[in-house]
Amino acid sequence: MPDTQKLSPLAQTRRTLPIALLRARESVMERFRPMLNRLDVSEQQWRVLRVLLEVEALDASELANCASILAPSLSRILKTLESKQFIALKKDPNDGRRTLVSLTKAGTEFLMGAAPDSAAIYAEIEAIIGHDRIESLIDELDDLITKLSKPVE
Amino acid sequence: MPDTQKLSPLAQTRRTLPIALLRARESVMERFRPMLNRLDVSEQQWRVLRVLLEVEALDASELANCASILAPSLSRILKTLESKQFIALKKDPNDGRRTLVSLTKAGTEFLMGAAPDSAAIYAEIEAIIGHDRIESLIDELDDLITKLSKPVE
DNA sequence: CTCTTTATATTAACATGTTAAGTATTTCAT
DNA sequence: ATGAAATACTTAACATGTTAATATAAAGAG
Numbered sequence: 402m403p404d405t406q407k408l409s410p411l412a413q414t415r416r417t418l419p420i421a422l423l424r425a426r427e428s429v430m431e432r433f434r435p436m437l438n439r440l441d442v443s444e445q446q447w448r449v450l451r452v453l454l455e456v457e458a459l460d461a462s463e464l465a466n467c468a469s470i471l472a473p474s475l476s477r478i479l480k481t482l483e484s485k486q487f488i489a490l491k492k493d494p495n496d497g498r499r500t501l502v503s504l505t506k507a508g509t510e511f512l513m514g515a516a517p518d519s520a521a522i523y524a525e526i527e528a529i530i531g532h533d534r535i536e537s538l539i540d541e542l543d544d545l546i547t548k549l550s551k552p553v554e
Numbered sequence: 555m556p557d558t559q560k561l562s563p564l565a566q567t568r569r570t571l572p573i574a575l576l577r578a579r580e581s582v583m584e585r586f587r588p589m590l591n592r593l594d595v596s597e598q599q600w601r602v603l604r605v606l607l608e609v610e611a612l613d614a615s616e617l618a619n620c621a622s623i624l625a626p627s628l629s630r631i632l633k634t635l636e637s638k639q640f641i642a643l644k645k646d647p648n649d650g651r652r653t654l655v656s657l658t659k660a661g662t663e664f665l666m667g668a669a670p671d672s673a674a675i676y677a678e679i680e681a682i683i684g685h686d687r688i689e690s691l692i693d694e695l696d697d698l699i700t701k702l703s704k705p706v707e
Numbered sequence: 708c709t710c711t712t713t714a715t716a717t718t719a720a721c722a723t724g725t726t727a728a729g730t731a732t733t734t735c736a737t
Numbered sequence: 738a739t740g741a742a743a744t745a746c747t748t749a750a751c752a753t754g755t756t757a758a759t760a761t762a763a764a765g766a767g
Binding site for chain 1: 566567568569570571572573574575576577578579580581582583584585586597601604605608620621622676679682683687688691692694695696698699701702703
C-alpha cells in the first residue's frame with residue numbers, strides 16, 4: 402500500500418472527537434450496564450424514568466429532549482414503560498396533540514429501589530476519576546454543546 | 555408530588571457523565587450527518603472505512619475494536635460494504651476462523667473523494683472550539699477511558 | 708491422537724437510532 | 738368561519754446496539 406497513509410486530510414481515527422466521545426461514553430456505561438440488566442430496563446428506559454422523577458409531568462417532546470431520545474424511539478419506549486406500569490399517559494386537556502407523561506407509584510418505587518445501586522456506581526467512578534475532574538469535564542462538554550449548537554437558520 | 559425531589563441520591567440528569575457525553579457526541583455528529591447522508595453511508599460504515607484506510611488489512615475482531623462497533627453489528631456492516639464493493643473479504647490463510655478485511659480501490663477512492671469535505675467540517679469545528687481545547691478534551695477523554703477500563707478479572 | 712476448551716465469527720431476537728411519511732390537532736391569516 | 742401552515746406525535750422501514758445462542762476452527766490436556 403504505497404501512498405494512502407500520509408496523503409489524506411483524514412485524521413487518525415483514534416484522535417477524533419466523535420470516536421473519543423463514543424469510547425468514553427462506552428467506558429462509563431460499561432459500569433452501569435450490569436445493574437440495568439439486573440433491573441431489566443434499557444439504558445434509554447432508565448433515562449426516561451430518571452427525567453420523570455425530576456419533574457411533575459411533562460409532554461413527550463420535552464421528555465424526548467431532556468432524555469436525549471428521538472421522538473420515534475420515545476414513542477416505542479413509552480409503550481414499553483406503560484406496559485411495565487412504570488408510567489401513566491394522558492392527553493393534555495389544553496392541547497389535544499400533546500401526551501402528558503408521569504411516573505406511577507410503581508415507577509417511583511422502582512427508581513427508589515435502584516437509586517442506591519446507581520449512586521454506588523457513580524461514587525465508584527468518582528473515586529477513580531475524581532469529583533472535580535468529572536465536574537470540569539462535564540463543564541467542558543456543556544460548553545462544547547453550547548458552542549456547536551447550530552444557530553437558528 | 556411531595557418528596558420525590560430531594561430524597562433520592564440520583565444526581566440531576568443533566569449533570570451526569572453518560573448524558574453529557576451523549577449530548578456532546580450528538581452535537582458533533584450533527585455537523586457530519588449531512589455529509590454522510592449525501593454519501594449514502596451510515597456513521598458506522600464511515601468509521602469502518604476510515605479505520606481500513608489506516609491499515610493494510612485486518613481481521614474483523616481488530617476492526618470491530620478500532621471502530622468501536624460490536625461484532626454482530628460489524629458482521630452486518632461488512633456485508634453491506636461488500637455489496638457496495640468498498641471492501642474485500644477473505645479468510646485468513648493462517649487461521650480459518652478469521653476474516654480479513656481490506657479496502658478495494660473503489661473504497662479507497664470513495665474515501666479520498668469525501669476526505670476534503672470531512673476535513674472541512676472538522677476544521678469548522680476546530681474554528682469554533684479551538685484546536686488546543688479539542689486536543690486537551692480528547693486527552694482528558696482518553697485518560698478517563700484508560701482509568702475506567704475494567705482491570706483483568 | 709481424541710476430547711475438551713477456547714477463540715472467531717455469525718445468526719437470532721428484540722430494542723433503539725435515523726429519516727421519511729402519515730395523522731390529528733392548533734394556529735393563524737384571510 | 739375557513740383553509741393553509743405549523744405543531745406534536747405516530748408509524749414505517751431499514752440500520753445498528755445488545756445479549757444470547759450457534760457454528761466452525763484452533764489450541765491444549767490427557
